[in-house]
Amino acid sequence: MVLADCPVRDFYAKGDKKMYNAHKRFALFIGRWQPFHEGHKYLIDEALEKGENVCIAVRSTEISDKNPYTVEQRAEMIRRVYKDRVEIIAIPDIKSINIGRKVGYDVNRIDPPEHIGKISGTNVRAGKDTNVPSEVGEYIKTLHTTLWLTGLPCSGKTTLAKRLKEELDNRGYKAVCLDGDDVRGQLNSDLGFSAEHRRENLRRIAHVAKLFNRNGNFVIASFVSPTNEYRNMVKGVIGNFKLVYLKCPAGICEKRDVKGMYKKARRGEIKEFTGVSAPFEEPENADIVVDTAADGPEICVRQILENIKTERLVDSREYVRKW
Numbered sequence: 001m002v003l004a005d006c007p008v009r010d011f012y013a014k015g016d017k018k019m020y021n022a023h024k025r026f027a028l029f030i031g032r033w034q035p036f037h038e039g040h041k042y043l044i045d046e047a048l049e050k051g052e053n054v055c056i057a058v059r060s061t062e063i064s065d066k067n068p069y070t071v072e073q074r075a076e077m078i079r080r081v082y083k084d085r086v087e088i089i090a091i092p093d094i095k096s097i098n099i100g101r102k103v104g105y106d107v108n109r110i111d112p113p114e115h116i117g118k119i120s121g122t123n124v125r126a127g128k129d130t131n132v133p134s135e136v137g138e139y140i141k142t143l144h145t146t147l148w149l150t151g152l153p154c155s156g157k158t159t160l161a162k163r164l165k166e167e168l169d170n171r172g173y174k175a176v177c178l179d180g181d182d183v184r185g186q187l188n189s190d191l192g193f194s195a196e197h198r199r200e201n202l203r204r205i206a207h208v209a210k211l212f213n214r215n216g217n218f219v220i221a222s223f224v225s226p227t228n229e230y231r232n233m234v235k236g237v238i239g240n241f242k243l244v245y246l247k248c249p250a251g252i253c254e255k256r257d258v259k260g261m262y263k264k265a266r267r268g269e270i271k272e273f274t275g276v277s278a279p280f281e282e283p284e285n286a287d288i289v290v291d292t293a294a295d296g297p298e299i300c301v302r303q304i305l306e307n308i309k310t311e312r313l314v315d316s317r318e319y320v321r322k323w
């Protein structure tokens with residue numbers, strides 16, 4: 001791996017421990033950057049305008065309501081704004097900065113103008129102000145998305161959801177899967193399959209997805225969700241939502257019959273089974289359609305990821321030093 005390609009760099013080349021960029025001196029900015037906003041940008045821009053070499057250190061804070069974004073995600077926000085004009089490093093979550101006399105560098109406090117100083121990460125996170133650079137805003141939106149997989153039983157929802165999660169985890173997202181079987185067996189075990197209960201099942205799941213999204217998680221929800229009315233309802237609750245339709249002819253789904261449910265439905269042992277004794281409406285407004293009859297899982301996953309534009313996210317395990 002070439003160090004110069006890394007958005008978040010160790011200052012030591014691996015192996016020979018040579019100082020990286022030791023010939024340069026940097027103005028160091030340490031922060032949580034939760035998220036990186038216009039107030040932060042003001043400080044950095046000033047230093048860059050003065051011709052300083054800038055190094056931005058990202059504190060490795062524990063994930064919490066106040067710190068919803070991972071180190072990788074915050075590094076990515078900064079990288080999107082400055083590309084390679086700044087160095088980005090991950091540092092431990094520091095408690096203090098301690099210096100003695102004549103340490104060989106200045107410790108400065110910068111007081112920005114009032115309107116800039118007022119910008120706060122807390123308000124940005126609560127959606128009370130939108131003072132983030134547009135590149136960061138766009139990126140944050142992708143982090144708070146729910147990808148909703150709809151399709152007949154055995155169309156491949158659980159299979160694709162698991163693979164998508166792996167891919168997204170590798171790209172620095174915190175991805176959470178909500179899957180029909182898990183939710184039905186536990187959270188919503190009081191609900192059956194009548195139209196009213198199906199709707200209630202999905203309504204609750206949508207609220208869970210929204211809570212996860214609000215905390216910086218990317219959600220992959222995989223549910224049959226057989227009608228446009230249900231899909232529109234969950235979209236209304238979640239907001240930042242992409243509908244993925246796993247298109248697969250009923251005959252092929254029935255042949256797959258992974259859990260033997262189609263057979264049971266045909267024998268009349270399960271009532272109101274989608275695809276046999278309950279209807280499945282084609283989605284009217286899918287954002288992404290994958291053909292799981294014609295294409296294998298790898299191709300479908302790639303198509304979905306291309307659509308949500310994660311290709312610029314690098315594999316975080318490759319470049320962030322963990323503390």
Ligand SMILES: Nc1ncnc2c1ncn2[C@@H]1O[C@H](COP(=O)(O)OP(=O)(O)OP(=O)(O)O)[C@@H](O)[C@H]1O
Nearest residue numbers: 153154155156157158159160258292295296297300
């Ligand atoms: N392109 C594809 N995407 C996903 N699964 C595929 C694809 N092609 C073939 N399959 C196979 O189809 C089956 C889909 O089963 P899976 O349990 O993922 O479906 P499901 O939609 O979650 O069903 P259910 O609604 O009953 O939970 C798996 O055996 C999987 O290997």
Ligand SMILES: [Mg+2]
Nearest residue numbers: 157158180181
């Ligand atoms: Mg499933």
